[in-house]
Amino acid sequence: MKDGRVNPSHRLEHQGIEGLGHVFYNQLEPALVEAALKRGEGTLGKGGSLLTTTGRHTGRSPKDKFVVRTPSVEDTIWWENNAPMTPEAFDRLYLDMLAHMKGGDYFVQDLYAGAEPEHRLDVRVVTELAWHGLFIRHMLRRPERSELDDFIPEFTIINCPSFKADPERHGCRSETVIALNFDKKLILIANSAYAGENKKSVFTLLNYILPGKGVMPMHCSANHAIGDPDAAAVFFGLSGTGKTTLSADPSRTLIGDDEHGWSERGTFNFEGGCYAKTISLSRDAEPEIYATTEKFATVIENMIFDPETLELDFEDASLTANMRCAYPLDYISNASTTALAGHPKNIIMLTCDAFGVLPPIARLTPAQAMYHFLSGFTSKVAGTERGVTEPEPTFSTCFGAPFMPRRPEVYGKLLQEKIARHGATCWLVNTGWTGGAYGTGSRMPIRATRALLTAALDESLNEVQFRRDPNFGFEVPVSVPGVADVLLDPRQTWADGAAYDAQAQRLVNMFADNFAQYVPHIDAEVKAAAIG
Numbered sequence: 001m002k003d004g005r006v007n008p009s010h011r012l013e014h015q016g017i018e019g020l021g022h023v024f025y026n027q028l029e030p031a032l033v034e035a036a037l038k039r040g041e042g043t044l045g046k047g048g049s050l051l052t053t054t055g056r057h058t059g060r061s062p063k064d065k066f067v068v069r070t071p072s073v074e075d076t077i078w079w080e081n082n083a084p085m086t087p088e089a090f091d092r093l094y095l096d097m098l099a100h101m102k103g104g105d106y107f108v109q110d111l112y113a114g115a116e117p118e119h120r121l122d123v124r125v126v127t128e129l130a131w132h133g134l135f136i137r138h139m140l141r142r143p144e145r146s147e148l149d150d151f152i153p154e155f156t157i158i159n160c161p162s163f164k165a166d167p168e169r170h171g172c173r174s175e176t177v178i179a180l181n182f183d184k185k186l187i188l189i190a191n192s193a194y195a196g197e198n199k200k201s202v203f204t205l206l207n208y209i210l211p212g213k214g215v216m217p218m219h220c221s222a223n224h225a226i227g228d229p230d231a232a233a234v235f236f237g238l239s240g241t242g243k244t245t246l247s248a249d250p251s252r253t254l255i256g257d258d259e260h261g262w263s264e265r266g267t268f269n270f271e272g273g274c275y276a277k278t279i280s281l282s283r284d285a286e287p288e289i290y291a292t293t294e295k296f297a298t299v300i301e302n303m304i305f306d307p308e309t310l311e312l313d314f315e316d317a318s319l320t321a322n323m324r325c326a327y328p329l330d331y332i333s334n335a336s337t338t339a340l341a342g343h344p345k346n347i348i349m350l351t352c353d354a355f356g357v358l359p360p361i362a363r364l365t366p367a368q369a370m371y372h373f374l375s376g377f378t379s380k381v382a383g384t385e386r387g388v389t390e391p392e393p394t395f396s397t398c399f400g401a402p403f404m405p406r407r408p409e410v411y412g413k414l415l416q417e418k419i420a421r422h423g424a425t426c427w428l429v430n431t432g433w434t435g436g437a438y439g440t441g442s443r444m445p446i447r448a449t450r451a452l453l454t455a456a457l458d459e460s461l462n463e464v465q466f467r468r469d470p471n472f473g474f475e476v477p478v479s480v481p482g483v484a485d486v487l488l489d490p491r492q493t494w495a496d497g498a499a500y501d502a503q504a505q506r507l508v509n510m511f512a513d514n515f516a517q518y519v520p521h522i523d524a525e526v527k528a529a530a531i532g
C-alpha cells in the first residue's frame, strides 16, 4: 500500500491532526530515499547514501528549547535549566503549526526508544522532510512490521522546519522552537532542519520518565567485551568528547554511541543507530564508521562532495564542522544485535580539556566520580551548538545539561547507588589537549586514548603504579605499556612547568566555583572529594 503500514484507527486524524496532504506511514528505507530524492531534499551518494543539507541550522539550538509549565510537572522540572513555556503559548504554537501544515505531505515513523522492552517508549515522529523520517528510522528502534498494527504512540513529535515561530505569539525566543509538553505528550520542532534535534528530543523525554522507574538515563556510549555482555563499559561525555569514536572499538562489541539506560537488569541502548561526526574521519583510523558513508540509505548531513564523482570531502567544513552521518547499528560489523548488556563494570567519563591540564586517564573513587558527574566539565568544540566556533570551557552537569529535565541530584543519586551496588570502576579520560592549551598544544592522539582505554577495560591498568594528582586528588598511572610515559603527566608535556601550574590552578578554581551550587545537595563523602 502506498501509504505504508499503519492501523487505520491510529492514523493522525485520530490524534486531531487533520487536513494534511498525503501522509506516508512507516515507509521503509528505499521508499524514503526515493521520496527524499523526488522532493529535491538531497542527492543519491556513493553506495546509495543520501546526501542532505540543513540550511542555516547545522547544530542544535539549546536556547530555543522549552518545557511547557503545567501543574503536573511544576515540582519535578529543573526550571533553572529548562526554559518554561505557558500552556496557552504552546496551544497557539500547535494550532498555528497545524494550520501551516495543511495540505502538505508528511512522513510518519512509529518507533521504539529503548531496547529493554519493560522500559521502552513508543514514539511517533511526524516529519515534513522525508529524510528526517529516514534519519529517525535509523536512529530509533524499529518495530516488526506486524507490531505496527498495534502500535499506539505514547509521545508524538512533529518536526516542521518550514514553520517559523513568532516569539510574541508563541512565547519563545526566535523563529526556531523545540517545545516539550509532558501533559499533551507532544513535542513540536520548528524552523530547524538539523536532524539531531529529533533524537535529542526523545532522549530528553526518557531522561524525564526513566528516573521514576529506577532507571538511570545516561548521555553515554557503550560497548562490551566480545562474547561477554557482562563486561560492559559506558562512556559519558558531552558532544565532541569521543563517545561515538571510542565506543566503535574494533576489539569490542558496540552497544550504542549516545544514549543508554542502566536498569535493574543492566545496560540498554535507547537507540538503534549512530550519528557520527564525519569531519576528518579517516579510513585508516576509523574504518568501520568510514565504511558507513558508502552504504545504502546512510544519511549524510552537511558534507561537501564532488557533484560528478560523489566523492565526499571530509576536510571541507564550509557548511559546518558538525557534519554527520546517521546509520543503523548493524552497519557496524561488531555491533550488538540486542543492544543489551550487563551492569557496567567500567564507567568512563570523557572530557575534552582545551586547557591541556587534565591527564589522559585518571582512576576515580566513587565519590570523585560523583563530583565529576555533577561537574560535567569539558570544552565545547565547534559545531554541535550554534555560535560555538572554538573550544569553550564549560560545565554541563550530568555530561548533558541541555537534555536533563530533572534536577542534577536526581541523576547523581541514581548513579551513585548503582555504582555502589554493582562495584563499577570509574575513570576520567581527557581526549582534549596535551603539550599545552588549545592554540599551543595538540589534541590527544586517538591511539593513545584507545591504548589507555584498552588497558582500563581489560583490567591490566589496575596492575600498574599510580601517583596521586596534586591538583585534583585522583590517581594517575605512571607508566602504561604502549603509551609514552611523558603523555601520562600533562605537566611534563608543557614547555613551561610553571605555566602549567598556573593553568591547573585556574581550572581548579573554575571547578570549585561551579561546584558550589551542588554542595547543599550532596553527602559528606562527595563533599570530601570536592577540590579547590
Ligand SMILES: Nc1ncnc2c1ncn2[C@@H]1O[C@H](COP(=O)(O)OP(=O)(O)O)[C@@H](O)[C@H]1O
Pocket: 237, 238, 239, 240, 241, 242, 243, 244, 245, 246, 257, 276, 277, 279, 431, 432, 443, 444, 445, 446, 447, 449
Ligand atoms: N583522543 C581522541 N579521542 C576521541 N576523539 C578524538 C580524539 N582526538 C580527536 N578526536 C576527534 O574528536 C571527535 C570526537 O567526536 P565524537 O566521537 O563524535 O564525540 P561525541 O560522540 O562524544 O559527540 C572526533 O571527530 C574524533 O575524530
Ligand SMILES: C=C(OP(=O)(O)O)C(=O)O
Pocket: 059, 060, 196, 197, 200, 238, 239, 240, 243, 244, 258, 275, 384
Ligand atoms: C547529536 C548530538 O550528540 P553528540 O554530539 O554527542 O554526538 C548533538 O549534541 O546534537
Ligand SMILES: [Mn+2]
Pocket: 243, 244, 257, 258, 275, 276, 277
Ligand atoms: Mn556522538
